[in-house]
Amino acid sequence: MGMKYQGINLGNVKISNRSSILRLLNNNGAMSRKDISxxxxxxxxxxxxxxxxxxxxxxxxxxxxxxxxxxxxRKKILVDINHAYKNVLCIAIESDETFISVTNLGGTVKCHYSLFTDKDIEPEDFLQKITSKCKRILKENDIEMGTILGASVTVPGKVDRARGISLNTYNIWTREVRIADIISGELGLKVIVENNLKAYAQSEIYFGRGKSESEMLLLKWGPGVGAAIVSGQHIYRGANDMAAEIGHMTSGENRMCNCGRKGCLEAYVSTNAIVDDVLASIDKMPSLKKWVEAGNIVGSKNIQEWISIDDASLKAIIKEKVNRLAHNVRNAISLIDPNRVVLIGYMFDIPGVYDSFIEAYKQFDDRITDDFFVKSELSEGINHTEGLAVVLEELFF
Incomplete structure (x- = not known):
């Protein structure tokens, strides 16, 4: 018996063509119909x-x-995406702080709010607190629920995007949390849950380097360490949606990581790990110790204030962290072979750290071009917009 012919679904073809046009306008800006054709x-x-x-x-x-x-x-009439067509509700849950914002389709933030990420209460109760804040923000800014295209919730760690579940955020929640069901039930919106690094990668694809680069590695440092792979302008996820977990590559033997395993890179170079190592050796750091005795605190959130204090032991610790990260990144790059590495995270924004990282990397590979590593152009305000691209990918393009 011959193979049954499967006819082309014209509805799907139309949707695909529509998507192609919208993506083209997003990447290129205003175009004429002739040029689009x-x-x-x-x-x-x-x-x-x-x-x-x-x-x-x-x-x-x-x-x-x-x-x-x-x-x-005939004159060419330009058309472009109407960024005011709909709004997007973005919720970014980070280990210390949670960000809520409403943006238009182009990433302009219309309103925003932040609150402390309360890990001492049940996650369901914290999500209820978030939805209450969302309702208040929308009401105070006269934003009708009907204008919201959808909502994104981005979290660290493992997620099941299809079911809208956080599987393990490591240092926030360690059990499954049905984020989408809770927030959708309260707000009546379509909710997409995504890992924060993959959301950032999607942002780079639509609004950053990904418009012109097809093969990239995104590397984030601070507070933890994470990465995402972009191949063919799509995020590579792997068989279990865990590709590019660079923070959980083995880098040592004994240190316990938030993920429950020992020896992960993040256990050595996260900002919390840096603080722990510095405090353990602070007696060898007279300048830093004097700074602390003056009433200052050595913490991960204010690392930019004390990391450059002139103590040889402090500099040695920071150098070891940078070298360890560079070594693991070199191994990852050998496997992935990207044509660009985009660096994000507040550690790379600290004066001197970015240059130290490049210098350390060149110890392992001095053949890289000057533009192989680049800092993301989207870093500023990304906490308020990183989920926008997730909603656009799912519900708009």
Missing amino acids: EAVGLTAASVTLITTELLEEGVIVELGEAEEEKRAG
Whole structure:
């Protein structure tokens, strides 16, 4: 018996074509229908049909005539994504602080709020607290629930995106939490739950380096260590959605990690690990000790204040951390072979740390080009927008 022919689903083709046009406009900005047709390989009639529907829905807008040299024939009318079409609710739960914001589709933050991440209460109770804050923020800023395209919740650690569950956030919650069900039940919105590093990677794809780079490694340092792989402008997740867990590569033998295993890189180079090692040796650091005796605190949140104090033992600890991270990154790069590594996280923003990391890496590979490592252009305000791209990927493009 011959194979049964599976006909093409024209509805799916139309959705795919619509998605291609929206992604093109996101990457390139305003374009004429003729240029869109040439770029995506669709007929002019198909592009006109799809863009007419998008205009009627308010998803895109006409911006007027393109500026070009005078010539005979019809003028090119530019169209672009209407960033005011819908809003997105972004919730970023980090180990110390939780950020709530509402953005438009282009990433402009319309309002935001932050609160302490309370790990002493049940996660369900904390999520209830978050939804109460969300309702208050929307009401105070006159944002109707009907204008919200969807909501994202980004967390560290393992997630089951399909079921909207946090499996283990390591240093926040260690059990499964049905985040999407709770927040959706309270707010009546579609909720997508994603790992924070993968959300950041999605942001780079839509708003940062990913517009022009197809093979990237994102590396975050502070407070923990994490990474994400972008291949073909898509996030590589692995068989168990755990690809690029660089913070849990083996880097030692005895130190216990938040994940429950011993020897993970994060157990040695996280900001908490740095603080622990510094405090254990503070008697060998006269300048830092004097600074502490003056009423200051050596902590992970204020690491930028004390990391550059002139003590040889302090400098030695920081150098060891940077070298250890560089060594593990070199191993990861050997396996992944990216054409760019994007560095994010507040450790890389500390004066001198970024340069020290590059110098340490070159000990293992001095053939890299000057632009192989780059700092993310999205770092500022990312806590308020990292979930936007997750919602766009799921519900818009």
